[in-house]
Amino acid sequence: xxxxxxxSVFKEGAINSEFIGNSIYKHQTKTSIGAHNxxxxxxxxxxxxxxxxxxxxxxxxxxxxxxxxxxxxxSAFEKFDLTCMHIYHSxxxxxxxxxxxxxxxxxxxxxxxxxxxxxxxxAIKADVPVFGKEIFEDETxxxxxxx
Amino acid sequence: xxxxxxxxxxxxxxxxxxxxxxxxSGRLVSELLDILYSxxxxxxxxxxxxxxxxxxxxxxxxxxxxxxxxxxxxxGG
Numbered sequence: 055x056x057x058x059x060x061x062s063v064f065k066e067g068a069i070n071s072e073f074i075g076n077s078i079y080k081h082q083t084k085t086s087i088g089a090h091n092x093x094x095x096x097x098x099x100x101x102x103x104x105x106x107x108x109x110x111x112x113x114x115x116x117x118x119x120x121x122x123x124x125x126x127x128x129s130a131f132e133k134f135d136l137t138c139m140h141i142y143h144s145x146x147x148x149x150x151x152x153x154x155x156x157x158x159x160x161x162x163x164x165x166x167x168x169x170x171x172x173x174x175x176x177a178i179k180a181d182v183p184v185f186g187k188e189i190f191e192d193e194t195x196x197x198x199x200x201x
Numbered sequence: 202x203x204x205x206x207x208x209x210x211x212x213x214x215x216x217x218x219x220x221x222x223x224x225x226s227g228r229l230v231s232e233l234l235d236i237l238y239s240x241x242x243x244x245x246x247x248x249x250x251x252x253x254x255x256x257x258x259x260x261x262x263x264x265x266x267x268x269x270x271x272x273x274x275x276x277g278g
Contacts (some may be wrong), residue, residue, distance in 0.1 A: 110276075113209060113210065114277075115207065115255075118255035138202045141278060143278075154278070176277055180275070181275075181276055182277045183252070183275055184275060184276060185207070185209050185273060185276055186276030188212070197211045197273065197276070198276035199274040200275050200278065
């Protein structure tokens with residue numbers, strides 16, 4: 055049974071470990087699954103010109119971002135034999151060490167989830183209009199850019 | 202044609218607003234950009250992409266949609 059319904063991707067603030075743990079727990083009833091794979095993006099305390107990043111404040115072109123997430127989701131289900139897939143991305147301020155992206159894929163077999171997860175995360179980084187303001191400890195900022 | 206232009210991230214810092222609406226009588230994305238460059242000089246040195254009705258477009262794309270967005274580099278994840 056494929057779970058292809060579009061869901062809300064954005065969450066205000068950091069994604070906490072209890073939420074992630076609960077997501078894993080909820081899959082215990084889906085017994086056709088033999089393998090999960092999870093990607094967690096964590097805000098890194100980059101040091102730039104002697105200043106340390108203390109948080110990233112995320113904004114997005116939400117309508118376009120949601121349709122891009124939907125396209126990524128549809129294309130991942132087409133390419134890979136996935137049982138289910140969940141994506142959550144933070145909006146607003148996320149401090150260093152906290153989680154800002156949670157991607158969770160499940161399949162009957164392990165090889166599929168390794169490939170699918172990489173495909174999905176790379177597509178999110180490249181195609182989804184999310185913007186990140188890196189806030190330094192002294193309250194100045196610069197804009198993050200995916201490489 | 203009446204269009205709304207949305208600004209994000211460092212682009213919105215330059216325009217000092219998140220969106221604006223204007224009457225546009227030109228044809229191409231490049232013509233709209235010329236108008237915006239004359240209004241916001243600092244835009245010229247910024248890296249951004251243009252979306253029309255939530256799809257990325259090029260300088261020589263014809264403006265047919267009512268929602269245009271200037272998108273600085275993506276930083277998701």
